[in-house]
Amino acid sequence: MTGRFWESGQQYSGPRIDPATAAPDPFVQFHAWMSAAVEAGLPTPNAMTLATVDGRGRPAARVVLLKELDDRGFTFYTNYQSRKGQELAACGFASLVFFWEPMHRQIRIEGKVERVSAEESDAYFAARPRGSQLSACVSPQSQVVAERAVLESAIRQLEEELGQGAPPRPASWGGYRVLPDLFEFWQGQESRMHDRVQYRVGAAGWVRERLAP
Numbered sequence: 249m250t251g252r253f254w255e256s257g258q259q260y261s262g263p264r265i266d267p268a269t270a271a272p273d274p275f276v277q278f279h280a281w282m283s284a285a286v287e288a289g290l291p292t293p294n295a296m297t298l299a300t301v302d303g304r305g306r307p308a309a310r311v312v313l314l315k316e317l318d319d320r321g322f323t324f325y326t327n328y329q330s331r332k333g334q335e336l337a338a339c340g341f342a343s344l345v346f347f348w349e350p351m352h353r354q355i356r357i358e359g360k361v362e363r364v365s366a367e368e369s370d371a372y373f374a375a376r377p378r379g380s381q382l383s384a385c386v387s388p389q390s391q392v393v394a395e396r397a398v399l400e401s402a403i404r405q406l407e408e409e410l411g412q413g414a415p416p417r418p419a420s421w422g423g424y425r426v427l428p429d430l431f432e433f434w435q436g437q438e439s440r441m442h443d444r445v446q447y448r449v450g451a452a453g454w455v456r457e458r459l460a461p
């Protein structure tokens with residue numbers, strides 16, 4: 249199949265963002281944009297692309313859900329032995345991308361990654377629907393499985409073992425927190441003259457600067 253059927257002549261526009269008027273704290277700026285995305289009713293505004301690299305520098309990316317945000321960083325939950333888990337163990341850095349197409353906005357975040365505490369993972373796991381808990385218990389995420397029936401039968405067996413009991417959080421499942429040292433807020437503008445505001449860590453705290461589009 250050939251062709252460029254995806255070219256739509258898309259024009260971008262939106263409110264201006266400028267280093268002088270953007271929030272001094274990038275977490276505050278993130279909250280402002282996330283609140284606007286939620287208010288606009290975007291589907292799954294907390295979906296973010298997570299990029300990692302393996303020990304040889306080969307990158308991989310996939311979507312995960314932002315589940316918690318505090319002044320330390322951005323938390324998502326996953327399997328520690330998954331491909332992403334192995335790559336985070338090998339490298340320790342990650343990049344996140346939010347793309348809110350209807351608002352012509354992208355946010356990029358980079359930084360070190362740490363595991364959240366066992367208590368935090370326990371609390372989040374306990375709050376999940378039982379079906380999600382069971383899936384996390386039986387799924388060797390990122391490994392090859394012969395067929396879906398293997399996983400479904402593992403769930404049935406676990407349900408029999410547990411009875412009414414709550415599934416325990418597997419040691420291999422929990423949260424990672426990305427601790428940002430770089431943010432970029434991208435606002436699409438007309439004629440591809442987009443606004444880009446980068447925040448990096450300077451000697452006296454966050455430094456804001458404009459990047460060329």
Ligand SMILES: Cc1cc2nc3c(=O)[nH]c(=O)nc-3n(C[C@H](O)[C@H](O)[C@H](O)COP(=O)(O)O)c2cc1C
Pocket residue numbers: 292295308310311312313314324325326327330331332333389390
């Ligand atoms: C909208 C969406 C949300 C997702 N959220 C998560 C998530 O929060 N955690 C997770 O482990 N995988 C999530 N996934 C699945 C991942 O994209 C990926 O398939 C999985 O984590 C395995 O990735 P890996 O093999 O690179 O480790 C999500 C996928 C989509 C499309």
